[in-house]
Amino acid sequence: MKFIPYILTALFLSGILLHPNSASAQQQVFGKITGKLVDAQQNPVEFATVALHYATDSLIVKGSISDTSGHFIFEKVREGRYYLHASFLGYKAFRSNSFAIDKSNTEIILGNVLLLPEDKTLETVTILAQKPLVEQYLDRTVINIANSILAEGNTALELLEKAPGVTVDDEGNISMKGRPGVSVMLNGKLTYLSQRELTTLLRGTSSGSVSKIELITNPSAKYDAAGNSGIINIVLKKNEKVGINGSVYGNLARSRANRYGGGTSLNYRNGKFNLYGSYDHAFRGEREYLNFTRRFYDGGTTQEPNRISYQNSATSEPLYTNNYKVGADFFINEKNTFGVLVNGNFGKYINDNNTSNLLVSSAGEILSQPQTHNDNLDRWNSNTYNINYTRQFGSKGQELSVDLDYSGNENRSRQSMDTRYLNTEKPYLETRSVRRGNVPSLTNVYVGKLDYVHPFGIKTKLETGWKSSYVSVDNNLKYDTLRNDQWIPDPSWSNHFAYKETIHAGYINFSREFGSLSIQAGLRGENTRTSGHQVTTDSLVKRNYFQLFPSLFLTKTFGIAHSTGFSYSRRVERPDYDDMNPFRFFRDPFLYYEGNPFLRPELTHSVEISHTYKGKFITTINYSYTSDVMNWMMGQVDSLNTTYQSPQNLKSMINYGISFTASVQPTSWWTSNSFANFFRNEYKGDQKGGNLNNGIWSFSVNTQNSFQLGRGFAAELSGFYNSRSVYGVFVNRGYYIISAGVQQQILDKRGTIKLMVNDIFQTRQRRNTARYENLDMDGHIRFDSRVATFSFTYRFGKDITPVRKRSSGNEDIQNRVKGGS
Incomplete structure (x- = not known):
């Protein structure tokens, strides 16, 4: 391979x-x-x-x-x-x-x-000159969704689900073209949050504030090597007008619970400086229902199960989120610009979960029926500070840029698990198990970055740079158990984990045009040093390694209608910080999650070949091979009627397929953009004595149609379908989503009102099965995805003017700062 x-x-x-x-x-x-x-x-x-x-x-x-x-x-x-x-x-x-x-x-x-x-x-x-929904560039695909009706009232996470080839599972894990391990950036920089915290942030970020989404399946050497299936960069809207300008917006929505959001942005610019800021607040009510059926065997899976567990959960998940941004650019002269930027987010997330777990024998006799109430309250506060400087030189396009970043992230979680056991024999007796936990997670990130661009004429360009980052994570979990109405410290559940990581990276990138042939080649080197200290057991795992990551891009045009492209890159996916924390987190007494301190990074080789016809029709063939692939594997302890999930390194994952993109305008008032992807994932490896070999062909398609109805009216209709797919030992059933919306421009076209319904038929439901060794499980999750939204936006300001585009130097620690659970 x-x-x-x-x-x-x-x-x-x-x-x-x-x-x-x-x-x-x-x-x-x-x-x-x-x-x-x-x-x-x-x-x-x-x-x-x-x-x-x-x-x-x-x-x-x-x-x-x-x-x-x-x-x-x-x-x-x-x-x-x-x-x-x-x-x-x-x-x-x-x-x-x-x-x-x-x-x-x-x-x-x-x-x-x-x-x-x-x-x-x-x-x-x-x-005029409104950009098409999909644009294909040398090393990325750009989805311009700023004017999408269906973007309004959704969240950034839901918006990602509408992007071509992107899927999001029930835990918020993102895949692109069927491959997991995506790095997510906001405005080209890191959020410094764990996967769970990033999911919370994206759910709380209004998609109405998103300008575009960049899908970079094979990033160049200029980008950090993290993310084996590529990078998704979510670019937020930025005011770009002279004088005092801005906008305000608000929305109201209803799913199974109420939702609302609102925000404002303000910008002031004159000849010497530009000041800008924004603030958004959102509340998202959400209710979901989960059902799991697990079968346990005493003598192997060739016989009938000895016991069956029926688990039913109902969750209420209210989310309050606040996002802010304040910045300034100072134009010292034509060649020197200095900028400062502060942005952050803070809020709280509540997960109130009631679970029943009915355990019956093969004869239907009730063996146990515990009732568990999980109550988790997460509060977070994340702030990022950036100082940047840009120097333009005499040659057009010659530029030096420097970024210094610091990010402080604090996440505190209060958890409780109250389980009541009902004795099935008469008279009925009740026993109770109650635990509470204080789960703090403190993360500090320091990043320094320098980039230099030197053009040689209009056809040749050289880019080079250096980047260093340091991350420290401290996670000190403390649990108490209720005994005789007294809270007693529980050292068997408590855990203290500290993690440090230093990465030094340098790159060189060269691009050249030879008539109709364009070439871009790059090489990135990264030296990584990590230290994971399990303070509770005084266990220390250290790693120190250097790796090279080459990349190559070729494009060639044939006449004015045809162009072909080729890209190759080598990528790495490092373990998430808390994936290496061996602490056990219980959803109920019979289901827990456990980290793995011995996880190894996974390495991926990716190749893509594409053809574009008239900029409207794009065909892409892709192949990737990942070694030491990390996967959340599930197993069972039949004698204890317990199921667990833990990240493991499998031997490999192979992904290959072909995708089609079409952007057409059947009539003057109808624009259609569609994407289809046929792909196959194959997982191979040993898992605790087993021999995993799980592969399947999958198919996904999404289409977005815009209709200009005249007199300021517009409408939009979108559809998505994803067939059966595989993730590790799991096989997921197919599902589809249909959404529609209308909008009307008012107040001299400075105001816009929108009404839309997402997932009209509430068909976004996740059904999966796992059949591997002694594991025998079925799952069904009913998301709170049917949402009706009404929104209003008002814009004020004068003339459009270009504003300096800033992105800080902290886009490499992608989604790997972990919380306490």
Whole structure:
């Protein structure tokens, strides 16, 4: 299997060399288009929207904004026929005549482009150059969802479920194209939260504040090597207007419980500095129902089960979340910019769980019937501080940037488990087991990052940089047991775990264009030192290792309609911090979770080959091989009627498949974007004496359709289907989701009201089975996913202007800071 990436590389390069149009494609022509926007008095029109369209089908090729002198430029435009579209508040939209770029005409000079005033300014605002829903780049796919009706009122986690090829399980674990192990970034930086805490944050983040989602299945060497199935970067909206500008929004929703949210953003910019800030608050009521059936055997699974456990749980999970951001950019001069940024989140999450566990014999006799009440209250406070500096040099595009970050994360959980046992013999007697826990988790993260970009002309670029990070985690769990109405410390449940991690990384990335062929190659080196100290038992596990992570990207165009791409990368997925904590966490007396301090990092080789037709139809073939794959394996102790789950290193996981993306416009008022993915996951390895070999072909498809109904009305209809799939020893049944919504623009198009219903038929239910060795289990989870939402948004401000885009240097510790449970 390890030679497959090299075989696919050879096949791709052979295809390029043998392609019948290869010779002519090497002579592909590229041109430049320039112009200046002016008003009737020949004054420059600043910060206007300018878009370049194909003349044949009006598809947007590139978008830009005029500068302070009214000028705009489009470079490296491929041979073809185009037209220009420009618009600005208070002016009539402008459309040029079509023009061609070819061998005899590589530079189009449009000169002064006149924008005439509109008689009714606010009533004739036209939004032009709206980006398509799906954009394909050299190393990523971008989903632009800022204008999606169905994005409103959902959470960022639910929004991820709508992204092409992305699935989210009931624990909040995210997979991309069927592969688990995704690294998630917010605005290009780390949240410093555990998987559980990240899930809480994404559930509490309004998807109405999300601008776009970037799916990077094979990240370049510039990115951290963490995340064996790639990176998902959630980019939040940022105000980009001069003067004082901002927006306010609010929404009300109903599922099985009430929900609401609201927030505001404000921005002020002049010539020398830019100040910005935002605040959001949300409440999410949620009720879910879980059913598990487990069968226990005394003499092997070839006979009838001796005992059967029927577990039924009902949870109420109210979530209160607050997110804020405050920052400033200081434009010292044309070449030097200094910035500061503070953002954070705080809130509380309650999980009130009532569980019944009925244990019966093969003859139907009731053996036990414990009733358990779990009550968990999580409070968290996470703050990140960033200082950044950028230096522009004489050469266009030559830049040095420095980021320093500190993040402090505090999570405190109060847990209690109260179990009542009913004696099945007469007279009925009751016994009780009660425990409470104080589960603090304190995490500090320090990151320093330096990046340098040096272009050599317009076709060659060199990038290099260094990054160092230090993480410390302290988790001191203390449990008490109630005995004779007195709380007694319980050392058998208590646990103190401390973790430290240092990563030093350097990279070099080189890109070059050779006519119609573009190449990007990179190499990243990371040295990792970890120390996991089980203070309670004085057990210490240390690791120190250095690894190289190469990456390669190739794209080639054939005429104006076809392009092909190839990418390869080597990735690593390090164990989550609390996955290595051997502490046992009980959901009820017969089901517990346990960490593994001896987990090893998993390594992945990933290859993708793609073809794009007219920017609308994308076909991708992907293959990945992961060694030492980490998987939450489940097992049973039949004699104790107990089931447990623990992370283990399996031998390997293989993922391969083919996906299709189509962005079409059947009519002038209907736009459709669809994605389909056929893939196979294969898990292999030894699990406590067993020989796991579990694989299955799966299929998923989602489609999003937008309808412009006129007079400010718009509608949206989306559908999603996921077939049977496999994760470790589990096989998941298929399910589908259908959602719909409408919107109306009001208040001179500065306000928008939306009404939508997500999962109309409440079909998002997770059903799975596990049949492995003596494990025999069925599960059914009914999510609180049918949600009706009404929202209102109002925007105020003036002209659009480019604002310095900031992302701090802390995007590498992805989702690995763990809480107490």
